[in-house]
Amino acid sequence: MDIEREIRVRAEEIDALLSAYLPPEEGLQRTVLSAMHYSVTAGGKRLRPMLMQETYRMFGGREGVVEPFMAAIEFIHTYSLVHDDLPAMDNDEYRRGKKTTHAVYGEAMGILAGDALLNYAYETAAGAFERWPDHPRVGQALLVLAKKSGVYGMVGGQVVDVESEGCADMTREKLDFIYRLKTGALLEGAMLIGALLAGASEQECRTVREAAGAVGLAFQIQDDILDVTGTPEVLGKPIGSDEKNQKSTYVSFEGIEKAKEDVAALTEHAIAQMNSLTVKNEFLVELLRYLISREK
């Protein structure tokens, strides 16, 4: 399987889906609608909707009900980047080589565009009630989406990350918390919502969550490893930024060798979990393996 090609094909399909779900850029509030479009279409790997869709397919999901949730989770991911980039947060002018939303539209519109995307994510997901009124799992999926995005999910991780910046008292407990929530929670939510909507059993959902948790953690640790071992040419961003920013990472706590071992162990654990299921999705397993062992 040419995994990079397969990923690219799916990412393009998801790009089209996102554009179709975004509201039209018209009306008196069109500035914020343009800012929403700008931030969502600025690129990205589309991992969260891709993981959701593949997990949905794995459990035999065939209806379109997963689509509004795929759009919603990417809108939530995007709003979090828009707010993260704000001057009062990371103060980034560029992301993936493009101007950040507040750099183009101004700070007030950056805040409002993030708010609008977050609201629109829930509006999009809740739209599934109208189109699939008899689907038994839409409410449950919406609750998972909110939990994984909020103060016990992504936002909780962002808060501890912001508070830990430049502080000498980073602990392993805090680092694990940030890794588990800031990125891990939405990845977990993505796979769990896919499984739920396809009608997976409680036991199957537990297995998916377990695998997704290991993937999320390994994904973060790999990020730390690449910041030390990667080359700027391949990564497309400067390396050594964590050390320069005196940022505590998994690598600074455990050393590079242990970090690599742990990524390998988490990967094997995640894949073993997925392989323990009676249903199969070869692409999904390859995608997980690729995500974790990626070199950029």
Added chain:
Amino acid sequence: MDIEREIRVRAEEIDALLSAYLPPEEGLQRTVLSAMHYSVTAGGKRLRPMLMQETYRMFGGREGVVEPFMAAIEFIHTYSLVHDDLPAMDNDEYRRGKKTTHAVYGEAMGILAGDALLNYAYETAAGAFERWPDHPRVGQALLVLAKKSGVYGMVGGQVVDVESEGCADMTREKLDFIYRLKTGALLEGAMLIGALLAGASEQECRTVREAAGAVGLAFQIQDDILDVTGTPEVLGKPIGSDEKNQKSTYVSFEGIEKAKEDVAALTEHAIAQMNSLTVKNEFLVELLRYLISREK
């Protein structure tokens, strides 16, 4: 009926309900949880949950299913104030005589506390699926909540308001848009969700929406009138701020006499709508009348 006393009693009950729905201030992310508590318990008239509850009661609603939605709509109202007060937006250090959230917790935490409240609003509302799995209208109510809060509701109004600040090209069309959406949308959403959850018919929902729309508009116009005719002692804030800030208001477009006439006409229209229903809630009608004719 001693309407002010009745309102006070209900507001206190709603304060208790909000405290019960707020997440506990514990865990590594406790700073943001404290900021959420701080902003929600900083006071406020609790109009939106009150209107929702009274409309629910009016249509014979007896279950607790309205309660998570009452909490959710007040969390959304609160997040919007927290973000509105940010330095990049209105840059307010005080609200209702208390320090604003970002003034106490810093700007980054102000952004994240708003985000957390917005997410938690949906988490709270979606929690109704678990507790009332057989209620037929929870999904519909959630969709109304999202629509009225987002880019075609409150956020849309905020955007046009922010863009119009200090601009000479305010038009009646823009002013109506801001009034209808920035404040009106959530008031409308509040009453509509109350009606929906109580099982009101489509026709009844239309009537409630019509009344709520008139109330929202009259409420805003009355605000403009009080900025001209009120006394700082009664209002608890300086008067003449709109003129000082060269802000276009309903009064500057229509003149004070026409504005007063329109408030009276909108009030009568709203109350006539409510009285056209076969169900009655005397307190709700008095509340609407009070809101519109208030002197502070």
